Amino acid sequence: MEYRACIHNDECGTVVFTFPDIEVKNLSPVHIVSLACLIEHISRFDVEIKVDRKTPVGDYLFQTLKFREYWAGGQDHSHIEDENILNLWRLKDEQKELYGNEVTKYLKDKFKSDKDLSSIKVSITEAFYNVCDHAYAEGNAFSFIQFDPDNQILQIAVCDFGIGIGNSVRTVLPYVSDEEALRKAIEPKFTVKSKLHNSGMGLDSIRGSSTKDQNMLILSNGAFLMTKEESVRTKKMDFEFKGTLVYYKINLNHYEAEETLDTLDFDYLN
Incomplete structure (x- = not known):
């Protein structure tokens, strides 16, 4: 039976997820958050x-990513040993400050370099x-961040089962299509409900941090x-x-070193 019919008709007490033909190496942050x-x-x-x-994927979700702790244990975030991953995080309004602090710590601990990563933290x-x-997701929203040290690629995925961008944009622009709503949502300064922290720069700041050889997908x-770069496709x-x-x-190879003027030699000015 298709799972939606099952859960809505109260005809099943258990749903089992199995992954017989998938390799762990083929999992991406998109798969994890969705x-x-x-x-x-x-x-x-x-x-x-x-x-x-x-299955290898099932064991990976259970043992490495500790999926069970989120639902059986009621956790919003579970720390794991893999230093390249900022593990699944349930996005709740009251977790904003804690999440921001954890992202900062992750970037500092993982990337002990002279690169300026402030824009990544903002995005x-x-x-x-x-x-x-x-989103009005009522707690059904997650983020997952993974770093590929060989290629210096940071992958970020955020998913929610809320009302969707189209429906959100239509609260102020009632007649736009879903495609038009997505294009509108990435415009600088466009917002449906301004907050002091972003003033409509949320999706635009995400796009701005995505490096020139990488895509952003919504x-x-x-x-x-x-x-991709200046190109937008819907x-x-x-x-x-x-x-x-x-x-x-985000390809960190493209990020420039942070300015440290106090360490520069200005003798040539004399």
């Missing part, structure tokens, strides 16, 4: 969630704020948007995504 939102959604129907640990925390301010309601989808998924990558 799966977390789906599990959270199903669990709210008083359905027991189980993960088949006999990640703004993704959090966008969920809290506009999937919401019935459309997706992809940006397309209508043949299914409805009830919420928003934001995924972007």
Whole structure:
């Protein structure tokens, strides 16, 4: 039986997730956050969630990413040993400050270099704020951050099962399509509910931090948007995504060193 019919008709007490044909190396942050939102959604129907640990992916979710602690243990975040991952984080309004502090710590601990990473921290925390301010996801929202040290690529994914960007934008622009709403949402200074922390710069700051050889992807309601450098592409989808998924990558090789004027030699001025 299709799971939606099952949970809505109260005909199942348990849903088992199994991943027989997927390798752990093929998992991306997009898969992790969207799966977390789906599990959270199903669990709210008083359905027991189980993960088949006999598969490599199931064991990875259970042992390494500690998925069980989020639902059986009621955790919003669980620290893991893999230093390249800032593990799954349930995005709640009251967690804003804690999340921002943890992102700062992650960047400082992981990237002990002279690169200026302040814009990365801003983009990640703004993704959090966008969920809290506009998604109305009622706690069904997660972020996941992963670093590829070999290629110096930082991957960030944020997913929520809220109202979606299209529906949010239509509170102020009632007649726009989902594609038009996505284009509007990435415009600088556009906002549906201004807050002091971003004043409409949330998605634009995310786009700005995505480096020139990397894309930003937004999937919401019935459309997706992809940006690369100055190019913006949107397309209508043949299914409805009830919420928003934001995924972007940052190549740290493109980030310049932070200015440290106090260490420079100015003798040539004399």
